[in-house]
Amino acid sequence: MGTADWLPDGFTVQRIATNDTRLSVAVGGSGPVLVLLHGWPQTSRAWARVLPALARTHTVVAPDLRGTGASDRPVDGYAKTNQADDIRGVLKALHLRGPVAVAGHDIGSMVALAWAAAHPEDVSHLVLIDALLPGLGLEEAMNVAEGGMWHFGFFMAEHVPEMLFDGHELEFFTATFTAMSNPGTFTDEDLAAYARAYSGRHGADPLPEAWATRSVRPHAAAPSATTAAPATRPRPELRHRGRLSADLGAGRPGRL
Numbered sequence: 067m068g069t070a071d072w073l074p075d076g077f078t079v080q081r082i083a084t085n086d087t088r089l090s091v092a093v094g095g096s097g098p099v100l101v102l103l104h105g106w107p108q109t110s111r112a113w114a115r116v117l118p119a120l121a122r123t124h125t126v127v128a129p130d131l132r133g134t135g136a137s138d139r140p141v142d143g144y145a146k147t148n149q150a151d152d153i154r155g156v157l158k159a160l161h162l163r164g165p166v167a168v169a170g171h172d173i174g175s176m177v178a179l180a181w182a183a184a185h186p187e188d189v190s191h192l193v194l195i196d197a198l199l200p201g202l203g204l205e206e207a208m209n210v211a212e213g214g215m216w217h218f219g220f221f222m223a224e225h226v227p228e229m230l231f232d233g234h235e236l237e238f239f240t241a242t243f244t245a246m247s248n249p250g251t252f253t254d255e256d257l258a259a260y261a262r263a264y265s266g267r268h269g270a271d272p273l274p275e276a277w278a279t280r281s282v283r284p285h286a287a288a289p290s291a292t293t294a295a296p297a298t299r300p301r302p303e304l305r306h307r308g309r310l311s312a313d314l315g316a317g318r319p320g321r322l
Contacts, residue, residue: 072111072259074118077126079136084155087143090136091129091156095121098190099162101153102128105172105196107239109135109263111256112171124167129156131174135263150181154188165190172196236261 070079070092077094092110100120104112110128113120120126130137132144132152143149157166168189170178175197182189198204206212210219221227231238239257 070111072114072255074114074121076121077117080160081136082129082156082159084159085143085148085152087132087140087152088138089129089132089152089156091127091160092117093125093127093160095124095126097124099157099164099166100124100126101157101166101168101178102126103131103153103168103170103174103177104128104134105170105174106134107264108171108260111135111259125162127153127156127160127162129153131177146176146180147184149177150184153177153181154185164188167191167193169193169195170197172198175199232266235265239264 073079073092074094077092080091080093082089082091090110094117102110102113102120104110109130113126113128117126117128129152132149133139143152157164165188168178168181168191170176170193172195175194176199178189178192178194179197179199182192198207207215208218210216236258239252239260243252243257243260
C-alpha cells in the first residue's frame with residue numbers, strides 16, 4: 067500500500083490481484099461506493115481534482131485500467147466485459163458490496179456500459195462522460211475511410227505509431243491535451259506524468275493483431291447485454307485510445 071504524490075489526503079494506492087491480472091487502485095473516502103473509470107490516454111490521475119469533494123460523501127475507488135498506469139500489462143483480456151470483471155474483482159478484494167455508482171470517462175465509459183449491461187444488479191447509478199459508444203457514434207467515428215476521426219486509422223496502422231511516438235510522448239501529450247482543453251487544465255507535472263505512463267515499446271510484437279479493427283459496422287445496434295465496445299489489447303507504450311482514439315479492437319465492434 068502506498069500514496070501517490072498526486073493523491074489528496076486520505077487516499078492510498080493498493081495493488082490488487084483480480085481476474086488474472088493486478089491493478090493499481092486508489093481508494094479513499096467513506097460512504098456509498100463510487101467507482102471512477104478513466105479514459106485514454108490517461109490514468110486514475112485524471113480524477114485528481116474531483117477526488118476530495120467526492121470522498122466527502124463516497125468511498126471512491128479509482129483504478130488504473132488493465133494495461134495502463136501502474137497496473138499490469140497483460141497481452142490480452144481487453145474485452146470490455148472482461149475489464150468490468152477486473153473491477154468487480156477489485157471490489158470483492160476490498161470487501162465493498164454493491165450495487166455501486168459507476169462513472170466512466172471515454173474508454174472507461176465503455177467498460178462501465180459493458181458492466182451495467184452484463185451485471186445490472188451491480189450498478190445503482192451509471193454516468194458516461196465524453197463517450198463514443200456502439201450504436202451511438204462509435205462506428206462512424208472509427209470509419210476513417212468515410213470521414214471518421216483520423217486517429218482511429220493512425221493507431222490501427224501496424225508499427226507506425228510506435229515508430230513515430232517512441233521518445234516523443236511528452237510532445238504528443240503537450241500538443242494534444244493543450245489543444246483539446248482550456249488553458250491551465252493540465253499542469254506540466256500532469257503532462258510529464260502521462261508521458262511517463264505511456265512510454266516504452268515493451269511487448270510490441272503482438273500489437274498489429276491486437277489493434278487492427280478489420281471491419282466496422284456502420285449501423286450497429288444500440289448497446290445491450292450482448293452488444294458493447296470492441297475487444298482490444300493495448301500497445302503498452304500508448305496503451306488506451308480514448309477521446310483522442312476510442313478503444314480499437316482485435317475483435318469486431320459490437321463484441322463484449
